[in-house]
Amino acid sequence: xxxxxxxxxxxxxxxxxxxxxxxxxxxxxxxxxxxxxxxxxxxxxxxxxxxxxxxxxxxxxxxxxxxxxxxxxxxxxxxxxxxxxxxxxxxxxxxxxxxxxxxxxxxxxxxxxxxxxxxxxxxxxxxxxxxxxxxxxxxxxxxxxxxxxxxxxxxxxxxxxxxxxxxxxxxxxxxxxxxxxxxxxxxxxxxxxxxxxxxxxxxxxxxxxxxxxxxxxxxxx
Amino acid sequence: xxxxxxxxxxxxxxxxxxxxxxxxxxxxxxxxxxxxxxxxxxxxxxxxxxxxxxxxxxxxxxxxxxxxxxxxxxxxxxxxxxxxxxxxxxxxxxxxxxxxxxxxxxxxxxxxxxxxxxxxxxxxxxxxxxxxxxxxxxxxxxxxxxxxxxxxxxxxxxxxxxxxxxxxxxxxxxxxxxxxxxxxxxxxxxxxxxxxxxxxxxxxxxxxxxxxxxxxxxxxxxxxxxxxxxxxxxxxxxxxxxxxxxxxxxxxxxxxxxxxxxxxxxxxxxxxxxxxxxxxxxxxxxxxxxxxxxxxxxxxxxxxxxxxxxxxxxxxxx
Numbered sequence: 001x002x003x004x005x006x007x008x009x010x011x012x013x014x015x016x017x018x019x020x021x022x023x024x025x026x027x028x029x030x031x032x033x034x035x036x037x038x039x040x041x042x043x044x045x046x047x048x049x050x051x052x053x054x055x056x057x058x059x060x061x062x063x064x065x066x067x068x069x070x071x072x073x074x075x076x077x078x079x080x081x082x083x084x085x086x087x088x089x090x091x092x093x094x095x096x097x098x099x100x101x102x103x104x105x106x107x108x109x110x111x112x113x114x115x116x117x118x119x120x121x122x123x124x125x126x127x128x129x130x131x132x133x134x135x136x137x138x139x140x141x142x143x144x145x146x147x148x149x150x151x152x153x154x155x156x157x158x159x160x161x162x163x164x165x166x167x168x169x170x171x172x173x174x175x176x177x178x179x180x181x182x183x184x185x186x187x188x189x190x191x192x193x194x195x196x197x198x199x200x201x202x203x204x205x206x207x208x209x210x211x212x213x214x215x216x217x218x219x220x221x
Numbered sequence: 222x223x224x225x226x227x228x229x230x231x232x233x234x235x236x237x238x239x240x241x242x243x244x245x246x247x248x249x250x251x252x253x254x255x256x257x258x259x260x261x262x263x264x265x266x267x268x269x270x271x272x273x274x275x276x277x278x279x280x281x282x283x284x285x286x287x288x289x290x291x292x293x294x295x296x297x298x299x300x301x302x303x304x305x306x307x308x309x310x311x312x313x314x315x316x317x318x319x320x321x322x323x324x325x326x327x328x329x330x331x332x333x334x335x336x337x338x339x340x341x342x343x344x345x346x347x348x349x350x351x352x353x354x355x356x357x358x359x360x361x362x363x364x365x366x367x368x369x370x371x372x373x374x375x376x377x378x379x380x381x382x383x384x385x386x387x388x389x390x391x392x393x394x395x396x397x398x399x400x401x402x403x404x405x406x407x408x409x410x411x412x413x414x415x416x417x418x419x420x421x422x423x424x425x426x427x428x429x430x431x432x433x434x435x436x437x438x439x440x441x442x443x444x445x446x447x448x449x450x451x452x453x454x455x456x457x458x459x460x461x462x463x464x465x466x467x468x469x470x471x472x473x474x475x476x477x478x479x480x481x482x483x484x485x486x487x488x489x490x491x492x493x494x495x496x497x498x499x500x501x502x503x504x505x506x507x508x509x510x511x512x513x514x515x516x517x518x519x520x521x522x523x524x525x526x527x528x529x530x531x532x533x534x535x536x537x538x539x
Contacts, residue, residue, distance in 0.1 A: 009396035012535045016398030019527065020405070027520060100519045107523060107530075114534050133534050 007055040011172075014048040015134040018168060019110070022141040025161060026106050027099050031089060034157050035080045041164050042072025052171050061175065064182050068167070071186050076160060076193055083197045084153060089210060094150050102148050106141055113137040131172035138165030152203060152210045156196050163189055224315075226478055231305065231314050233481075238304035242457035243267035243450065245496055252500030267453060274446035282343045282439060292339035293440070293447040299332035300454040307461045310484045311473055312383045312390075321380040322370040325462075326363060329414070332451070333359045340436030347428050351435025354511060358420060358432065361518035362410045368525030369410065372403040373466050375532055382465065390469035398535055402528030404467045408502075409521035411459040413514070416452075418503040420514055430508070457492075460499075464491050 021041045028034045046068040053061035095102065117133030142162035146155050163185070170177050177185075200210060207214040247264045254261035263269075281290070305316045306325055320328070333355060340352035374380045376397055377388035413420040416433035425431055428438070437448050465472065471487030473480035509517060 006396070013396050013398045013401065016401055016531050016535070019531070020402065020524075023523070023527070100516055103520065103523050107526060110527065110530060114530060118534075130535050134531075 007051055011048055011051050011055070011131065014044055014051065015131045015168070015172070017044050018048070018138055018164075019134050019141075022138045022161065022165070023103070023106060025157070026102055026141055026145050029099070031084055031153055031157075034154060035077050035084070038080075038157050038161060038164075039073055039077040041161060042068060042076075045164055045168060046073065048168065049171050049176075052175065056175055058175050060179055061171065063179065064171075064176055067182065067186050071190060072160075072164065075190065079193055079197065080153070080157070083200060087153075087200055087204065087210070089151075089153060094211070096148050096150055102144065106144060109140045109144060110137045113140055132169060135165055135169035135172055138162075138168060141165075150211055150213055152196075152200055152212050155212065156193065160189065160193065227311075227313060227315050229478070230311050230481075231316055234310045234314065235301065235305050237310070238454060238457055238461075239301070239450075241492075242304075242453040243271060245457050245460065245492055246453040248493065249456075249496045249500050249503075252497045253503055256500055256504040267449075271446050271450055274441075274449065275443050277442045279442035279444055285343055285439075289339050289342040289439075290444070292335045292342075293444040293451070295335045296332045297447045297451045297454075299328050299335075300451040300458065303328050303458045304454055304461070306382065307458055308383055308386050308465055308472055309461050309488055311480060312386045313474065314383065317383040318381065322374065322382055322385070323367070323380055325382070326366055326370070329366075329455075330359070330363065332455075336436055336448070339440075343439045345439060347431070347435045347438055351432055351438075354432045355436060358413050358514055358518065361515055362413050362521070365406055365518060365522040365525050366410045366414075368522060368529065369403045369407045369466075372399050372525065372528040372532055375529065376400070376536070386465050386469045386472055387474060389466070390472055391474055397532070399528040399532035400467060402524045402531060404463075406521045406524035406528065407463055407466065409517065409524070411463060412502065413518055413521075415456045415459055417499065419506050419509050419517060422508050430511075432511075460492055460495050461488075464488075464495065 018041060021037055021044065025034060025037045025041075028037060046065050049061055049065035049068060053059070053065065097105075113136035114133040117136050121130050121132045139162055142158050142165055145161065146158035149155050149158065167185075176182065203212070203215070204210055244264065244267070247262070247267045250266070251261040251264055302320075303325060305314075306320050306328075308314060308317065337352040337355050337359075340348040340355070342348075370380070373385050373389075376399070377385045379385060379388075412418070416423055421432040421434075422430065423433070425434065428435060431438075433452070437445065440448055468491060471483060471491070473484050
């Protein structure tokens with residue numbers, strides 16, 4: 001049994017942890033823990049990128065791992081922590097559907113994406129081909145989180161977690177994107193978070209609440 | 222010769238379980254006291270309590286039926302049987318083929334039914350309340366436990382505990398991501414089943430929040446001692462199950478007495494660390510409202526199902 005075989009198994013383990021963290025985020029009630037979970041997800045993502053880089057010997061993946069580490073483990077959580085401190089929103093997250101039901105829908109989504117990814121991954125020839133299903137499940141779970149949360153901050157965290165899933169899909173299916181694309185996406189996410197942070201203040205100033213259901217009304221009554 | 226030493230090991234394992242189980246409870250209590258900055262009770266306190274209770278006379282309610290008097294013996298017998306099945310000192314035990322993991326869940330269920338019936342027997346409101354809560358938690362925890370076992374069985378292609386442990390400990394080493402999910406689920410289930418903190422507080426004196434304690438309020442003397450001893454045994458069996466499924470290294474394969482030199486120290490170290498981690502979990506978390514328990518155990522069930530799904534996706538067809 002060669003060392004690269006263990007690398008493959010280790011990536012599988014990291015992928016499973018990523019899925020676990022996605023579910024934990026789905027079931028989390030507090031914004032602070034949500035940010036910490038997002039941080040953990042970034043760390044796992046960074047580790048998995050490093051392992052893929054070690055297995056395949058693609059040196060540019062080290063750079064993308066470094067970007068992930070700086071951006072998703074340190075910078076974005078710091079911005080989010082600062083935001084919620086200044087917005088003073090440490091309250092429990094309000095969900096549109098109760099959490100056990102959300103979890104059940106989540107399982108259905110996982111089964112769906114595993115089934116969907118199975119024929120695709122059989123076509124692929126990379127070491128990490130079976131991870132596509134997990135990456136897709138992470139993306140769909142983040143989608144679900146964005147749909148079921150009614151407050152703005154958890155929605156943004158859902159958006160960022162979706163980007164994590166996409167990034168994982170990119171590293172697992174195609175050994176990463178070109179450096180320019182990766183840098184572009186990283187900047188996009190960073191700028192997006194900053195702009196959304198400004199939006200939070202605007203939304204709260206307008207409606208005195210961060211509940212985005214207020215945005216659905218076109219007229220003031 | 223081989224058979225005789227296997228029998229000897231089996232007896233040794235049983236005696237060890239009976240003797241060590243209160244010690245494990247004492248160790249967890251001691252760790253908890255340390256972590257909470259209290260002065261720790263003696264490690265031998267559970268033994269002294271058992272000895273004290275065995276000496277006291279039994280006080281029975283007027284309307285207590287035969288079931289009430291028989292239940293402690295049944296519960297104790299169930300737990301002794303369970304501790305004989307779980308491999309701790311060797312995987313090659315004469316009792317091993319007697320029951321697989323599914324039967325083991327059945328044994329736990331039998332004990333639970335007896336304790337719930339005994340709780341309702343005298344007709345006090347607290348007993349009934351505790352019994353109902355216990356059944357609620359039991360019916361949520363059992364499917365999750367079964368799913369954890371199914372994940373392990375899918376990997377090792379067998380539901381027999383001995384075979385599962387042999388596969389994990391003595392075949393070539395492999396990382397199983399599905400076991401990570403199963404491990405989380407198993408931890409949650411065993412917290413709930415052993416009446417530990419997020420679900421039930423073992424040291425509570427407030428009857429309204431009790432689950433396990435509420436059912437045994439009417440017991441006294443040797444009956445209570447047997448039930449307490451069975452509770453410590455249950456915790457020991459669950460710990461050994463967790464160790465056998467997720468950290469099986471150090472459980473020897475053959476039924477040789479010389480293997481005890483490896484098996485005993487490794488078991489002691491693993492139980493010590495496990496007990497300390499249990500105390501950490503209990504100190505770090507607060508007791509949940511009873512209505513949150515379904516959510517907690519639902520999450521455990523979901524984790525176990527996810528473990529199976531991940532196994533089917535990642536670990537098959539390679």
